[in-house]
Amino acid sequence: MPPRKDRDFVMGFDSDSDISLPEDDVSTSTKVKGKAKAKAGDKLRSDKGKGKAKDAQAYTWEASYTRSWDTVQEDEAGSLQSSVDELMARGRRPNLSLLAPAAAIRRTIIRHLVLLLDLSASMMDRDMRPTRFDLMLQYAREFIAEWFDQNPLGQIGVIGMRAGIGERIGEMSGNPQDVLKYIAERHKLEPTGEPSLQNAIEMARSSMNHLPTHSSREILIIFGSLTTCDPGNIHDTIDTCVKNKIRISVVALAAEMKVCRELCNKTGGQFGVAMNEGHFKDLLFELIPPPAQRATSRAAGAGTGSSNPAADLMMMGFPTRLPDATAPTLCVCHSELKSQGFLCPRCLSKVCDVPTDCDICGLMIVSSPHLARSYHHLFPVKPYDTVANLENVTNPSSSCHACSRPFPTTVSTSATEGVSPVGRYKCPECHHDFCADCDVFVHDVIHCCPGCGN
Amino acid sequence: MDLSDAPQLPDASHLSVVLDLSPTQWHLSGLLSNKYPLSLNSFLSHVLAFLNAHLASQHENTLAVFGAFPAKSLMLYSSTLHNPELQSIDSNSYAPFKLVDSTIINRISDELDAIDHSEEEDAPCALVGALTKALCYVNRISLPPPSNSSTSLNTRDSTVLPDPRILILSVSPDLSTSYIPIMNSIFSAQKLKVTIDACQVYGPDAVFLQQAAHLTGGSYLFLERRDALLQYLIMSFLSAPSIRQILAVPTQDRIDFRAACFCHKNIIDIGFVCSVCLSIFCQPVPVCSTCRTKFPIKTLQRLNASRPNVPSLNKSGPPSVVGTPQSRTPASTDSRRNLPFPGEQPLSTTPGNGNTPATNGSKH
Numbered sequence: 001m002p003p004r005k006d007r008d009f010v011m012g013f014d015s016d017s018d019i020s021l022p023e024d025d026v027s028t029s030t031k032v033k034g035k036a037k038a039k040a041g042d043k044l045r046s047d048k049g050k051g052k053a054k055d056a057q058a059y060t061w062e063a064s065y066t067r068s069w070d071t072v073q074e075d076e077a078g079s080l081q082s083s084v085d086e087l088m089a090r091g092r093r094p095n096l097s098l099l100a101p102a103a104a105i106r107r108t109i110i111r112h113l114v115l116l117l118d119l120s121a122s123m124m125d126r127d128m129r130p131t132r133f134d135l136m137l138q139y140a141r142e143f144i145a146e147w148f149d150q151n152p153l154g155q156i157g158v159i160g161m162r163a164g165i166g167e168r169i170g171e172m173s174g175n176p177q178d179v180l181k182y183i184a185e186r187h188k189l190e191p192t193g194e195p196s197l198q199n200a201i202e203m204a205r206s207s208m209n210h211l212p213t214h215s216s217r218e219i220l221i222i223f224g225s226l227t228t229c230d231p232g233n234i235h236d237t238i239d240t241c242v243k244n245k246i247r248i249s250v251v252a253l254a255a256e257m258k259v260c261r262e263l264c265n266k267t268g269g270q271f272g273v274a275m276n277e278g279h280f281k282d283l284l285f286e287l288i289p290p291p292a293q294r295a296t297s298r299a300a301g302a303g304t305g306s307s308n309p310a311a312d313l314m315m316m317g318f319p320t321r322l323p324d325a326t327a328p329t330l331c332v333c334h335s336e337l338k339s340q341g342f343l344c345p346r347c348l349s350k351v352c353d354v355p356t357d358c359d360i361c362g363l364m365i366v367s368s369p370h371l372a373r374s375y376h377h378l379f380p381v382k383p384y385d386t387v388a389n390l391e392n393v394t395n396p397s398s399s400c401h402a403c404s405r406p407f408p409t410t411v412s413t414s415a416t417e418g419v420s421p422v423g424r425y426k427c428p429e430c431h432h433d434f435c436a437d438c439d440v441f442v443h444d445v446i447h448c449c450p451g452c453g454n
Numbered sequence: 455m456d457l458s459d460a461p462q463l464p465d466a467s468h469l470s471v472v473l474d475l476s477p478t479q480w481h482l483s484g485l486l487s488n489k490y491p492l493s494l495n496s497f498l499s500h501v502l503a504f505l506n507a508h509l510a511s512q513h514e515n516t517l518a519v520f521g522a523f524p525a526k527s528l529m530l531y532s533s534t535l536h537n538p539e540l541q542s543i544d545s546n547s548y549a550p551f552k553l554v555d556s557t558i559i560n561r562i563s564d565e566l567d568a569i570d571h572s573e574e575e576d577a578p579c580a581l582v583g584a585l586t587k588a589l590c591y592v593n594r595i596s597l598p599p600p601s602n603s604s605t606s607l608n609t610r611d612s613t614v615l616p617d618p619r620i621l622i623l624s625v626s627p628d629l630s631t632s633y634i635p636i637m638n639s640i641f642s643a644q645k646l647k648v649t650i651d652a653c654q655v656y657g658p659d660a661v662f663l664q665q666a667a668h669l670t671g672g673s674y675l676f677l678e679r680r681d682a683l684l685q686y687l688i689m690s691f692l693s694a695p696s697i698r699q700i701l702a703v704p705t706q707d708r709i710d711f712r713a714a715c716f717c718h719k720n721i722i723d724i725g726f727v728c729s730v731c732l733s734i735f736c737q738p739v740p741v742c743s744t745c746r747t748k749f750p751i752k753t754l755q756r757l758n759a760s761r762p763n764v765p766s767l768n769k770s771g772p773p774s775v776v777g778t779p780q781s782r783t784p785a786s787t788d789s790r791r792n793l794p795f796p797g798e799q800p801l802s803t804t805p806g807n808g809n810t811p812a813t814n815g816s817k818h
Contacts, residue, residue, distance in 0.1 A: 109729075109730065109731060109732050110729060110732075153732070214729035214730070215729070311728070311729055311730050311742075311747040311748070311749060311750075312729045312749060312750065312753055313726050313727070313728060313729070313735075313738060313739070313742075313749040313753050313754070313757060314726065314727045314728075314729055315724065315725075315726055315727075315757060315760070316724070316725055316726070316727045316734075317723060317724045317725075318711045318712045318713050318722070318723050318724070318725065319711055319723075320708050320709065320710050320711065320723075321668070321708060321709040321710075321711060322708050323705060323706060323707050323708055323709075324705070325705065326708075342711075345712075345723035345724050346724060363724070366727075367711045368665075368711050368712065368713035368734075369637060369640070369665060369669055369711070371713065371727065371732045371734065372633075372634065372637035372638075372641075372713070373637075373641060374731075374732055375634050375637065375638065375732070376638055376641075377731075378731050378733070378744055378745070379634060400590075401587075402586065402587050402590035402591070403587070403590040403591045403593070403594040404529045404532065404535060404587075404591065405594060435594075437593065437594055437597060438590045438593070438594070441589075441590060441593045441642075442586075442590070445593070445642040445645055445646070446586055446589060446590070446638055446639060446642040447638045447642075448582070448586055448634075448635040448638045448639060449586075450527075450583055450586040450587050450590060451583070
């Protein structure tokens with residue numbers, strides 16, 4: 001639990017100009033945590049705590065700090081379960097209401113990302129457990145796995161910043177296992193010296209120069225230091241990145257640096273300062289979904305009549321996979337005798353792995369499930385309407401249309417905004433009722449309405 | 455506790471069965487002109503025997519049956535919902551089996567009687583609806599039990615069932631309009647760690663079901679001897695996925711990774727893909743219909759030129775046959791290839807002509 005409280009506390013503080021030293025952060029937050037716990041105990045028991053809390057409010061930021069423990073109410077039986085359920089139900093509803101793009105959105109789906117890891121001495125700080133460095137490696141691994149899950153046609157390269165230079169750790173690769181292998185060996189990445197933002201960005205930029213224009217170029221910097229030692233003017237580097245349409249995002253672990261924020265603002269990336277372990281992960285994982293292209297580019301494209309030069313139509317082939325039990329034949333890519341493989345649909349030659357370009361006819365061969373992974377971004381399920389009451393409904397269905405669980409017959413009194421008191425959520429298209437669990441599952445996982453999906 | 459589940463015994467497993475109950479297809483399947491006719495009645499008796507075998511193999515096993523009717527899908531039976539309409543107990547049958555059998559048969563006959571013969575019979579079967587419902591059901595039973603039983607959460611961890619799996623018994627050909635929902639269902643099954651098994655009882659090979667089984671680690675079976683359905687079911691689908699590694703279940707033959715295009719819903723093997731949103735089209739289009747991206751005119755010219763014969767804009771004919779460059783290659787073999795399938799669905803043309811030269815070519 002401590003991480004959550006910590007996070008609330010700093011958010012109330014002021015997340016924008018959080019320039020205090022990390023040591024300060026830690027000491028104040030632990031202090032407040034202790035105080036908070038004491039207060040929580042008092043609050044729940046008696047009213048005496050109120051006066052006490054007022055006296056203790058020595059700092060202005062305390063006023064803006066919402067006491068989450070005050071909002072929790074015990075039910076008749078003295079259990080907190082109903083409150084917890086309610087909070088959980090409320091917590092997941094708002095997310096759904098945000099996902100409702102009115103028009104067709106464009107997302108860059110073929111992505112290229114260079115992960116810049118700070119390997120300077122400041123990464124050995126222990127303000128994040130066990131160290132910033134270990135935590136970064138751990139989250140980077142989770143990030144890479146999830147990133148490839150959502151961006152199956154993307155590629156990731158890894159570059160480290162240490163001892164004043166940029167150090168190439170791994171080339172661009174579309175295979176998650178390869179990328180994970182780059183950062184698997186901890187002892188090879190031992191942090192030393194000062195980081196150099198400019199050197200590393202230049203290196204990343206040059207490795208993405210050759211990429212086709214229709215794919216995105218992104219740099220994600222995990223930065224733990226408060227300094228950078230650069231050989232030249234870093235603003236020149238930023239300008240070239242803008243010119244090359246490279247989007248730079250920074251997750252800082254220590255504090256905000258002006259140059260980092262400028263990097264992100266100018267190139268259209270995101271900037272965030274991690275306040276604790278959980279927030280660090282949130283910031284990283286926010287960068288996983290493919291970025292929606294800005295609406296301005298579409299307007300401009302429509303106005304001039306000439307299309308977005310970044311878009312293109314590609315010819316792709318969907319192969320047939322041969323089973324392991326077929327007679328072995330030579331593959332065209334390595335000239336090795338293998339039984340499994342994929343057949344190019346145009347020239348019928350056998351390649352070992354997809355996605356790839358056919359070595360014989362040059363056709364891009366992809367597995368169609370790879371493409372299909374991103375389709376839920378394109379055709380999202382409309383959010384279900386919350387059914388407030390059953391008064392206007394003639395003959396309401398007795399059970400959830402998806403999982404056939406009977407709906408509750410009693411009306412819940414404690415329901416709040418966005419939560420149906422009768423436990424029903426109605427699809428605006430097919431007008432079937434669904435239960436809360438299925439509502440969340442349909443929108444978060446399946447992305448296909450069981451009623452409309454005919 | 456220690457005695458009841460001995461370490462050798464596999465854990466209880468959950469099975470959801472999706473039955474494709476398209477009246478048209480079952481009528482065709484039952485015709486005596488087939489080599490091995492299989493009518494709906496005998497199919498159901500095979501399936502019920504299989505379901506009983508699943509329930510009998512372990513007392514804790516759970517079962518849910520979903521039916522896909524034309525333009526409608528519903529749950530036929532689930533072992534968590536207790537049906538009140540328990541008939542008089544027949545002394546010659548085991549009561550739990552009798553309950554399952556009679557519930558399923560009654561629901562199916564009710565639904566089939568309710569189908570409006572004039573129009574609905576030809577509507578496509580709601581296989582996707584049934585599949586998504588099966589997934590929602592698995593999701594629901596794999597969630598931790600609701601708050602009232604939270605005290606007993608620690609004691610009954612086994613209520614969160616291991617190894618859920620879904621078996622699809624399909625008789626309809628691939629429905630290309632449901633490509634995206636099917637793929638979405640496959641990915642959610644992967645997330646839920648649900649194995650999808652598929653058995654194509656009648657009709658042509660189902661491309662999407664092959665992909666579903668392949669991606670979720672299940673097995674896909676194309677039935678040849680349809681009168682031996684029960685044997686196929688018991689030999690390959692009765693065992694839980696964890697045991698199948700030890701057994702020699704039939705492995706999948708070649709898997710077709712073809713996709714359905716967004717524009718004409720044809721199943722194609724070479725398509726044109728929008729680089730922004732990855733929408734698939736069967737012919738070069740100037741504007742992406744999904745994200746409204748305009749493509750450079752140069753690309754269109756290049757792609758059209760790379761296809762040997764630009765198809766005349768014949769709207770009546772199936773556009774995919776002309777849309778796939780492969781079928782338009784002006785080689786001498788081409789005319790021969792196209793001849794046997796003049797008006798056929800494109801899905802049956804490509805694998806047939808594709809496979810034979812493949813093996814020949816690569817062996818040399």
